[in-house]
C-alpha cells in the first residue's frame with residue numbers, strides 16, 4: 001500500500017518502520033519540513049523515508065495519523081486538498097472525541113479508529129525504543145471505514161498482534177477508563193504508575209473508577225465496577241515502573257491529552273446527567289498546572 005504517516009513521533013515512527021519493513025511504500029509528514037527523516041528502532045538498521053512528499057500524499061491509500069489527540073484536526077487540515085476521497089484515514093491515539101470533528105472535515109473518506117498498547121520511547125528525533133510489545137485493535141467509524149477490515153491483515157503482518165473490532169468504541173472506552181484512572185493522578189503527583197498502589201491513592205482511585213463505570217454503562221458499554229477496577233490494577237502492576245504519557249507531558253510542560261481523556265469523560269457524564277466530581281477535580285488540577293506555565 002501507499003502509506004503516509006502523519007506525526008512520526010514515538011508511535012508513528014514504530015508503525016512507519018514496521019510498515020516499510022513489511023514492503024509497503026511509506027512516507028512521512030512531520031511538523032518539520034525536511035525532505036527525509038531517519039528512523040531507527042532499538043539497535044536495528046536505520047531507514048531513511050521521504051518527508052513532505054506531496055505526490056506520495058496524493059497517491060496515498062492510507063493516512064495513518066499518530067499525532068496526539070489535541071493535534072489531530074489541525075494536523076490533517078492542511079493535507080486535505082491533497083487526499084483523494086478513497087484514502088483511508090486511520091486515527092491512532094489515546095483519548096476520545098477526535099473522530100466526529102475529523103469526519104466533518106473529510107470529504108467522505110473511510111475513517112478508521114485504532115487503539116494500541118505498544119510502549120515506545122522517543123530517545124531522539126530519529127531513535128525510538130520499543131519498550132513494550134503490545135496489541136492493536138482497529139475498527140470503522142463511518143460506513144466506508146467499516147468496510148476496511150482488510151487493514152487487520154495489512155497491519156498485523158507489519159506489527160502483530162492486530163485485530164479488527166466491529167465495536168471499536170467499546171475498546172476505546174476501556175482504554176479511556178484506564179487512562180482516566182492512571183494518567184491524571186500520576187501526572188499531578190509526578191509518580192510512576194506502580195506508586196498508585198499506595199494506600200494514599202486507593203480511595204481517590206476507587207471514586208474515579210466508580211464514576212467512569214457509571215458513564216460507560218450509560219453509554220451502553222457493558223462493564224462492572226469490579227471488572228474495571230481489576231483491569232486498572234492489572235495495568236498499574238504490569239506497568240509499575242513506567243511513567244504515564246500525561247506524567248511525562250506535565251513534567252516537560254507540554255499540553256497534555258486531558259481534554260480528550262478526562263475532559264471527554266466529563267462531557268459524556270454531563271450528557272447523561274451523571275455527577276463525576278472526582279474526575280472533575282482531577283481535570284481542574286491538570287488545567288491549573290497547564291495554566292500556571294502560561295502565566296509564569
Ligand SMILES: NC(=O)c1ccc[n+]([C@@H]2O[C@H](COP(=O)([O-])OP(=O)(O)OC[C@H]3O[C@@H](n4cnc5c(N)ncnc54)[C@H](OP(=O)(O)O)[C@@H]3O)[C@@H](O)[C@H]2O)c1
Pocket residue numbers: 006007008009010011012029030031032066067068069071074075092093094095116117118119120121122245257
Ligand atoms: N508512546 C507510547 O508508548 C504510546 C503508547 C500508546 C498510545 N500512545 C498514544 O499515541 C499518541 C502519540 O503518542 P507518541 O508517544 O507517539 O507522541 P509523540 O512522540 O509526541 O508523537 C507525536 C508526533 O506528532 C507530531 N506532530 C504534532 N503536530 C503535528 C502536525 N501538525 N503535523 C505533523 N506532525 C505533528 C509531533 O511533532 P513534534 O515532535 O514536533 O511535536 C510528534 O512527532 C498519543 O495519543 C499517545 O497517548 C503512545
